[in-house]
Amino acid sequence: MSSNTKKLADIPFSVLDLVPILEGKTASDSFKTSLDLAQHVEKWGFKRFWMAEHHNMPGIASSATSVLIGHIAGGTESIRVGSGGIMLPNHAPLVVAEQFGTLESLYPGRIDLGLGRAPGTDQVTAMALRRDLRGSAEDFPEHVQELLQYFSPEDYNAKVRAVPGQGLEVPIWLLGSSTYSAQLAGILGLPFAFASHFAPAALHVALKVYRESFRPSEYLQEPYAIACINAVAADTDAEAEHLATTLYQSFLNVIRGTAKPQAAPVESMEGLWDSSEKYAVHQMLRYTFIGSPATVKEDLQAFLNDTQVNELMFASHIYDHQARLRSYEILSEMCKKEQKV
Structure with missing residues (x-):
């Protein structure tokens, strides 16, 4: 290992919460457990708690992302709360600036604004959101720069101003699953x-x-x-593998195009997927870390060695709330143990 290689203790850990709706539960239940998760990970030293905009998905309750950010920030004290992300083509940049200017005014120094250029849904729902799909994602760079301008302190003479928003320091992140936003983020210095x-x-x-x-x-x-990755940690490898069947079922639904609430873990995935579906799920989940503290720690360090990212953000598709809490607790304990070395 080279001398400039980061260790896990050198970088922040954060959370991406999809605010899952469980089988037999409601969105109201999801909001309560997400707040409880945020309160726990704040205590365990995680840096950020982000939620992502999705629409028309029976298993995800984070469609009104900015409202939920206010809910989580209001129930916590120090953790940064933000969007991972707001799907900018669905919104006028001015509205986003006003919403996040309001959040920053309510919770100063704690709000992140992550932006994506995908719709966060299917095309029919995207039409229902926007009423018109012309020029949506193609205008993303222009809309990002418009949003940056609304937060600029040099905008006092503008005919249109974000109130609140103007002059507030709301960090803007670009999110991506390809090289497009990566290049744009680099060019804009974000x-x-x-x-x-x-x-x-x-x-x-x-x-x-x-x-x-x-x-x-x-x-x-x-x-x-930041690299966002999946993690399912438990006290033993066997328990973690069992819990991870919820994750497998969720991604199997994605591949099949079926939208369902988050399912409980099963004893075996055999019979639930065929060989091609299993391969496709595992391809999508290449950066998924499942196992005991020792297993996950070793695999995460190898990932960090390989990518040299500045921060790790964890998504955790775990059905049982206490097991999900334990997964994040293991991650925090692992980092603390690393710090003692």
């Missing part, structure tokens, strides 16, 4: 987060493009990259 929890194939090339295209800006002097 931090970048890659969705390797579901789109692993382009991770390394996207990080390379981001770092090579990065230009220092008023927002950031050096490249800063």
